[in-house]
Amino acid sequence: MRSTLLALVVAAAAVAPVLAAPLASANPAGVEPADVHVQGEHVLQIDYQVQQTGYWCGPAATRIALSARGIYRTQAQLAAELGTTTNGTDWIGQVTRVLSGYVGWYETKEMPNDPPTQAQRDLLWRDVVLNIDNNYPIVANIVAPANNHPPGYPNYTIYHYFTVIGYNDSNMTVKIADPASFGGNQIYWLTFNQLATLIPPKGYSA
Template identity: 30%
Template sequence: MKKLIMLAAVLTAITVLGAPAQAAGKTIKVAWQHQTHGYNCGPAATRIAISAYTSSLPAQEAIGKYEGTSSSTGTDRWHVQKGLAHYAPKAQWRVVSNANQGGYLTAREADIFHHNIENDIKANHPLAINIVVHPGGARPPGWSNPGQIIDHWVVINGFDPGARSVLVTDPASTGRGFNKDASYWVPLSTMDKLVRKTYIW
């Protein structure tokens, strides 16, 4: 995916995360790590997702090498899937591509997306999500309005059916212009507007 331009600081702090204190619903504990480069959201999200299955976590650089991540193109969906399947082989990782690439989910696609989230979280299986944030458009809570399009990988590791929201663990968090918390809740109505290309469940 495209380079995450706005990332200003490189941090490598690792935190084991469940849900914020106010959260309800089902959550999965994962190990968060800040992405080591602006273009490294794919390997960082892979690392977060596989931490639900193993505590023996590879370095982002090793994941990036395996996934073919580059500073010019980031990591595409098929290579993120390849990394997830390699490092967490006991889980099943399926790519869903939107019918309208770059556009919003259709009503049916959104229903399937919500169903996949709920079932996966119940099964303790996080999802790798590609979000696309446009200037002036929908964006995750705590994000500044970007000056250009941001194409980014995050992980969904929680679902609250009552509040109709998902818990997102974001490798860009704590960086300038992003949420200060490693994990935060996002309304499904907002997430539907951010998933413009693909997700892996």
């Protein structure tokens, strides 16, 4: 189904845990509003939670993605299903396996080149638009060195998972639901260019 839909769209147009991540429960703000009607913008409704241990970014990001499909599991349940340990969730393919087990659709996309090739960047943007337009958030496995951090990250290399829940094609930005909540930054916008540079040499589920 996924490959057929992707073909139609084209025709028409592991890893370590977050180090010292904060421990918290659910976001007091709760649910992210759906489908804000701004020019070129599409944002999905999700149920956001902060990761509940320093090594549950994978389960938390997976939970956020599933919540957009109306599926709610605890982080502990998903950690068991993912095979997450105190060393984190080793590989993005573990996330893909769990997501696709619930809702189908998902495939693992590797981005081994750092910086990514233009073909990898083009595929990532196409996946962002295709996934969000069909109500399937993307879970990304990132490596963020000190010179390339999302907002609020501490000043060292962070190995992490977060969820892409929206995009704006008028300014090429993506909306992130970040379970780490570094500096209280939970849901925020990044440029697509920064997202593309954060994922290598890991990958994403889309």
